Amino acid sequence: MLGVSRGMSSMFANQALLERAMDWAERRLSAISDNIANISTPNYKRKDVAWVDELAKNDQRKFVGRRTDPRHFFIGRRPDWAIKPRPFVEATTTSRNDGNNVDLDTELANLQKTALYYQAITQMYSDHISRIRTVLRGAR
Numbered sequence: 330m331l332g333v334s335r336g337m338s339s340m341f342a343n344q345a346l347l348e349r350a351m352d353w354a355e356r357r358l359s360a361i362s363d364n365i366a367n368i369s370t371p372n373y374k375r376k377d378v379a380w381v382d383e384l385a386k387n388d389q390r391k392f393v394g395r396r397t398d399p400r401h402f403f404i405g406r407r408p409d410w411a412i413k414p415r416p417f418v419e420a421t422t423t424s425r426n427d428g429n430n431v432d433l434d435t436e437l438a439n440l441q442k443t444a445l446y447y448q449a450i451t452q453m454y455s456d457h458i459s460r461i462r463t464v465l466r467g468a469r
Contacts, residue, residue: 361439373428376418
C-alpha cells in the first residue's frame, strides 16, 4: 500500500513513486554500463543501486509515526515515494584472480531486466499523465 504524507494526494504520491522507479532504473543502467566498461580493469568492484530491496524492507516495518510537519523525519515505515535509490559497491566478493568481480553474463541479464523494467515504468508514467490530462480537460 502506498503511503501518502499529509497534504499529498494519492495521485501525486503515485507520480512520485513512478519517478523514483525511473530514477532507480536510470541509475542502475548507468552502474551496469560502468561495470561492463570496466570488466577488464584489475581490482574493479561492481556497482549496483538498491531500491527494490529498500521497498521490501520498508514493507516489513509495522510502526508508522505521525508527521505533523513536512520537515519532520519519517518514523518507522516511510511512504514508498520517500525511499530513495541507494548506490553501493559490492566489495566483498572477487570472482577472478585480478580482483575484479564483474561477471559479464550477470551484468547483461541485469541490463536486460532493468531495461524492460524501465520501459514498463515509463509506459505507466505516460498513462498516469494521460489520466491527469483527461481529468483537467473535463474540469473546464
